[in-house]
Amino acid sequence: MGVPAKVIRVDNETATVLIGEVSYQANVALLDEVVPGDYIILHAGFGIEKVDPLEAEETIRLIKEMERLGQEHDHGSL
Amino acid sequence: MNSLIRDLFFRNFRNPVLTRATDAALLDMPPGKIAYTTDGFVVDPLFFPGGNIGKLAVCGTLNDLAVSGAEPRYLSASFILEEGLLLEELERIVIAMAETAEEAGVPVVTGDTKVVPRGKADKVFVTTSGIGWLPEKFKGISEGKEIIPGDRILVNGTLGDHGMAVLLHRESFNMEAPIASDCANLYPLIRDVLSVCPEVRFMRDATRGGMATVLCELAERQSFGIELNETEIPVNPAVEKACELRGWIRCTSPTKERRSS
Amino acid sequence: MDLFDDNPFRSQAAIRKRSAEIRDISRRPVRLMEVCGGHTMAIHRFGLPSLLPPTIELVSGPGCPVCVSSQEFLDRCIWLSRLPEVIIATYGDLIRVPASDSSLEVERSLGADIRIVYSVSEALKLARDHPRKEVIFLGIGFETTAPASAFAVREAARNKLMNFSLISGHKIMPPALKALVDEELRIDGFIAPGHVSSITGIRIYDFLAEVYGKGVVVCGFEPLDLMESIHALITQIESGSPRVENQYRRVVRTEGNLKALNLLEEIFEPVDDLWRGIGMIPGSGLQLRKTYQSFDAGIRFGIPEIQAKEPAGCICGAILKGVKRPADCPLFGEVCTPANPVGACMVSGEGSCAIAFKYNRI
Numbered sequence: 287m288g289v290p291a292k293v294i295r296v297d298n299e300t301a302t303v304l305i306g307e308v309s310y311q312a313n314v315a316l317l318d319e320v321v322p323g324d325y326i327i328l329h330a331g332f333g334i335e336k337v338d339p340l341e342a343e344e345t346i347r348l349i350k351e352m353e354r355l356g357q358e359h360d361h362g363s364l
Numbered sequence: 365m366n367s368l369i370r371d372l373f374f375r376n377f378r379n380p381v382l383t384r385a386t387d388a389a390l391l392d393m394p395p396g397k398i399a400y401t402t403d404g405f406v407v408d409p410l411f412f413p414g415g416n417i418g419k420l421a422v423c424g425t426l427n428d429l430a431v432s433g434a435e436p437r438y439l440s441a442s443f444i445l446e447e448g449l450l451l452e453e454l455e456r457i458v459i460a461m462a463e464t465a466e467e468a469g470v471p472v473v474t475g476d477t478k479v480v481p482r483g484k485a486d487k488v489f490v491t492t493s494g495i496g497w498l499p500e501k502f503k504g505i506s507e508g509k510e511i512i513p514g515d516r517i518l519v520n521g522t523l524g525d526h527g528m529a530v531l532l533h534r535e536s537f538n539m540e541a542p543i544a545s546d547c548a549n550l551y552p553l554i555r556d557v558l559s560v561c562p563e564v565r566f567m568r569d570a571t572r573g574g575m576a577t578v579l580c581e582l583a584e585r586q587s588f589g590i591e592l593n594e595t596e597i598p599v600n601p602a603v604e605k606a607c608e609l610r611g612w613i614r615c616t617s618p619t620k621e622r623r624s625s
Numbered sequence: 626m627d628l629f630d631d632n633p634f635r636s637q638a639a640i641r642k643r644s645a646e647i648r649d650i651s652r653r654p655v656r657l658m659e660v661c662g663g664h665t666m667a668i669h670r671f672g673l674p675s676l677l678p679p680t681i682e683l684v685s686g687p688g689c690p691v692c693v694s695s696q697e698f699l700d701r702c703i704w705l706s707r708l709p710e711v712i713i714a715t716y717g718d719l720i721r722v723p724a725s726d727s728s729l730e731v732e733r734s735l736g737a738d739i740r741i742v743y744s745v746s747e748a749l750k751l752a753r754d755h756p757r758k759e760v761i762f763l764g765i766g767f768e769t770t771a772p773a774s775a776f777a778v779r780e781a782a783r784n785k786l787m788n789f790s791l792i793s794g795h796k797i798m799p800p801a802l803k804a805l806v807d808e809e810l811r812i813d814g815f816i817a818p819g820h821v822s823s824i825t826g827i828r829i830y831d832f833l834a835e836v837y838g839k840g841v842v843v844c845g846f847e848p849l850d851l852m853e854s855i856h857a858l859i860t861q862i863e864s865g866s867p868r869v870e871n872q873y874r875r876v877v878r879t880e881g882n883l884k885a886l887n888l889l890e891e892i893f894e895p896v897d898d899l900w901r902g903i904g905m906i907p908g909s910g911l912q913l914r915k916t917y918q919s920f921d922a923g924i925r926f927g928i929p930e931i932q933a934k935e936p937a938g939c940i941c942g943a944i945l946k947g948v949k950r951p952a953d954c955p956l957f958g959e960v961c962t963p964a965n966p967v968g969a970c971m972v973s974g975e976g977s978c979a980i981a982f983k984y985n986r987i
Contacts, residue, residue, distance in 0.1 A: 287663045287846065287975075288769070288820045289608055306605035308541040313746055316772050316885045327823065327876055328609075330716070330766070331538070331744020332773045335823040335882055341875040349633045349849060356642030537743055610717070610743060 288329040290337055293322050303328060369445075369477050372455060376462035377441070379471040389473040391438055394497055399434035399506075401425055402493040410453065410487055412533040414526070414545030417490055418457035422464040423547045424571065425494040430551040431567035433502025433558065437495050439465055442476040444489040457488065468549045470494075501562055508566030513588050515565060520553060521546060522600040523575055524607070532606065539609060541602045547571070634847030635671075643852035644676040651680045651859050656811055658947055660802065661818030662689035662975025663846050669984040671848040681855065684947035687801055687903060688818055690766045690794075691718040691973035692945060695899040696933035698794045699724035702763050704928055705792065706737040712755060713739040714748035715763040718973045723966060725934040745777040752781070752789035761922045764793045769820040771795040771911055772885040775892035778913065778920050790922040793912055796898055799829045800909035806837045810947055814840040814858040816851070819873040824889075826881025830869045840867035843877050892917055901969055902942020939968035944977050951981035958982060 291303035291312065299315040303326065314320045314333040325342075326333035374383050381389050405421040415423075422439065429436040441461060445454065465472050504510050526545040550569075558564060568578045575597070583590050633639075659665060665685045668674065674683055687693050703724050706713045713729070720729045720741060733739040738758075742748055745762055752760035764774040774791055781789040798821055805812065817830055822843045830841040840861035844854035854872045861867055871877055889911070898910025913921045922928075938956050943949035951957050951970070961967035963979055970976040 287608075287666070288823075305609060307602040308539055308605040308609065310540075310609065311538040313744065313773070313776070315776055316882060316888070318884060327820065329820060330770050330773050331746050332776070334769060334772070334820060334885065335876050335878075338875050338878075345875050346633045349636055349639045352639040352642045353636050356638040356645075538746075 288327040288334060290325050291328040291333075293320055293324045293326060295322060296320055301326070301333065303333075366477075366479070368451065369454070372451075372458055373475060373477075376458050377465070377472040377475070378462075379473065381471065381473040382475065389438070389440075391473065391495070393437065393495070396500060397498040397503060399429050399432045399496040399498045400493070401428040401432075401496075402491065403428065405490045405492070406486065407530060408486060409530070409534050410457065412530050412545055413543065414529055415547045416457055416460050417488065418459075418461035419464050420545075420547050421490040421492045422461045422468070423549050424569070425492040426464075426468055426470060426549045426551055427569045427571075429494050429496035430549075430554045431506070431569050432496070432498065433505040433564075433567070434496030434498040435555070436468065436470045436551055437497055439470050439472045439495075440474045440493040441472050442491045443478070444485050444491075445477060445479045446485040446487050447479055447482045449487055454488065457490070461490075464549060468551060502558065505564060505567050508582055510565045511582075511586070511588065512565075517579070517590070517592075519570075519575065519598065520550065522598045522603065523570070524603045525600055526571060527574070528603045528606055537610065539606060541606050543600065543602050543606065632847070634845070634849045636849065640676065640848055640852055643849065643856055647681070647852070647856050647859055648678045650856075650863055651678050652863060654680045654682070655813040655859070655862055656682045656684050656947075657814045657816060657855065657858055658684045658686045658805070658812045659816040659844075659851075660686040660688040660798070661816075661821065662692070662973065663820070664688070664816055664818065664844065664851065665977060665980055666975055667846050667848065668851060669980050671851075672984075673848060673851055676852070677855065681859070684812065685944070685977045686805065686815075686947055687900060687945040688767075688798075689945075689970070689973050689975040689977075690770070690796070691716075691722060692941065692969040692976045693796065693801075693900045693902070694719070694722070694765055694794050694969065695901050696725055696935055697899060697931060698792075699728075700931040700933050701923065701928050702792060703727050703729065703732055704931065705761050705922060705926060706732045706739055708759070708926060710758050711738065712751055712758050712760045713737065713763065714742045714745075714751055714760055715739065716743075716765060717741045718975075719763055719765060721966060722969050722972045723936060725931075745773045749777055749780060749786065749789060752786050756788060758788065760789050761926075762789070762791050764791050764795050766795060767818070767821050768797055768824045768889070769818075771797075771893065772824060772882075772888055775888045778892050778917050779888065781920055782917060787919075790920050790925050791913065792922040792928075793893070793910070795893070795911040796900065796909055797895065797911060798825070799832070800906045801900065801903070802830070802833060804903060804906050804909075805946065806833065806839060808946065812839065812947065813862055814842070814867070816854050816858070817841050817843045819843060819845045819850070819877060822871075822873065822877045822881070824882045824885045826886075827869055827871050827877065827879055834867045834869050838867050841869045843869070843871045843873050845873040845876065900945075902945040936967045941968040941970045941978075944970050951978040954978070 291305045293301045293303050295302040301312045301314045303310050303312045312333050317333050325337035327335050403424050405417050407417050410417045426436045529543045529545040570578050579590050729739050748762040827843050833839045833841050840858050842854040842857045844850050857870050893911040894914050895908040896910045896912040897907045940954045956967050961971050966972040970978040
């Protein structure tokens with residue numbers, strides 16, 4: 287399964303990525319222009335897509351909004 | 365036995381019983397029950413973050429005694445060496461064993477070494493045995509016959525560190541992680557626990573097979589079931605991530621399925 | 626600050642809110658199919674069915690690459706593993722799948738050199754490190770994984786790594802989805818695989834909405850992604866407006882990963898393929914194009930015709946189509962367990978039966 291990983295170094299088609307504290311040498315030949323700071327989805331040793339930080343932030347913002355609404359109308363545990 | 369090796373052992377496992385070099389060690393034990401254990405160690409690679417096969421062999425046997433409620437008293441150590449093993453490597457292993465045993469206050473009183481031709485063993489195999497004195501009040505701990513519903517399960521640290529440290533060191537998988545083996549002599553900790561709570565009903569070393577195997581075996585022939593809360597099981601985040609990358613979800617025993625009973 | 630600190634996608638408060646919202650709008654009884662094994666896993670690991678009203682039934686589809694690999698394919702892999710001076714490199718799950726009369730795990734214990742790899746890159750390295758051995762990679766997986774195999778074959782070709790070869794069990798999603806709806810299994814909407822879609826883009830699902838009137842939501846793998854996608858599907862169904870939506874926007878682009886798609890196009894071509902349980906689906910498999918056939922293990926080693934034997938009593942096929950549940954199988958949990966699997970659905974970590982056994986849910 288794919289996991290998100292943070293790029294910390296790029297050397298041609300190999301990127302050193304961090305998943306938590308674990309570092310991995312990922313193959314990024316399937317991606318264009320990967321730079322340190324990017325987040326990629328790592329699957330079977332390959333970066334298959336980059337995470338779009340704006341979309342990610344937007345999704346997280348919506349989640350926080352929902353949390354706020356949820357806490358206001360808390361129905362208690364289900 | 366090769367005199368180089370003999371000197372190595374005598375120099376490091378300094379104790380008069382060993383250096384007497386009799387065929388059998390003659391030992392004193394207080395009256396009562398004896399706990400006796402043995403284990404073979406074949407870990408590959410020999411050296412890994414946090415330890416080596418020697419330290420593991422001593423701790424493993426000390427711990428098998430300790431989790432049975434016994435006070436470790438004496439150790440034995442035997443080695444099968446593959447021809448061609450570097451003396452420096454053997455020395456590192458023996459020093460680690462001696463240091464661990466000395467720190468534990470448990471002497472290695474007898475031992476043996478055999479050298480086999482190249483290819484007939486994987487570098488070195490270590491077997492340790494241990495004898496411990498078992499106080500009467502702790503004799504039920506190894507079988508857990510006194511366990512009743514309502515009892516709680518405690519673990520003394522995060523799970524999976526040793527296994528993952530060894531695995532990652534053996535086959536890097538292009539992965540690096542700040543994971544080290546936590547192999548250690550647990551007798552001091554266990555002695556302290558038992559001194560404040562002699563009612564402990566069961567203990568087991570979960571090094572091989574993991575917690576899931578221990579608990580499955582425990583529940584198998586019993587009338588009780590065991591309930592675990594996934595979020596309460598402590599796992600080092602780096603171990604969890606490394607597992608995830610290898611496609612393993614934590615808390616699954618690789619050899620036994622977990623059944624709710 | 627790490628983008629994924631405190632994983633917001635697991636926020637209990639937000640999940641409860643979504644659950645309430647779904648309850649509020651769900652009226653009709655519906656069956657939603659999640660196609661991807663990763664989704665099945667996430668759904669049951671996080672206990673999502675307990676957060677949904679009784680009107681919503683979640684059904685698992687054939688999205689587990691190991692589970693849908695045919696008996697024939699496994700038998701061919703085992704035949705290859707018995708060749709001398711051969712190293713088989715495979716993804717982990719495949720090793721325990723029972724084939725007609727053996728498994729890769731059994732063959733390994735009998736002396737075959739079979740290595741588990743996490744990435745096909747490791748297989749390439751094995752080939753470089755062992756020039757006098759043949760390294761055969763067992764390629765399984767959908768559009769998420771096939772590009773990696775494509776890359777490996779191209780690398781091998783460029784570097785004349787002639788002791789490397791691939792046996793392809795790769796499959797593509799759209800023909801299978803079409804086969805499912807053609808069979809008129811009552812599925813009201815699809816939770817589409819997030820990572821397959823990150824490669825293919827989302828337009829591959831258009832036909833489901835436009836021709837068959839089934840809604841599709843491309844979904845991420847966190848519990849909130851799933852709750853959001855289910856909410857979107859229910860909204861579509863209740864308003865009678867099936868369409869293709871992308872919930873996993875932070876990873877999936879509408880057009881997909883063009884670089885990966887071009888690589889797939891260059892190396893592979895579609896071929897009719899056998900799916901365990903479902904049977905032959907036209908154009909659903911990937912095989913190496915003529916230009917790269919010298920890296921096709923089937924051709925290089927001349928694998929003979931093998932008559933596969935399906936395990937008696939195993940209903941993996943029905944389970945993969947969402948027609949039956951693991952608990953419906955007479956072998957489930959008694960004869961067929963993760964320790965002693967009979968069928969592929971129990972072996973793979975993403976298989977419905979393995980997941981059901983572990984989480985006692987389905």
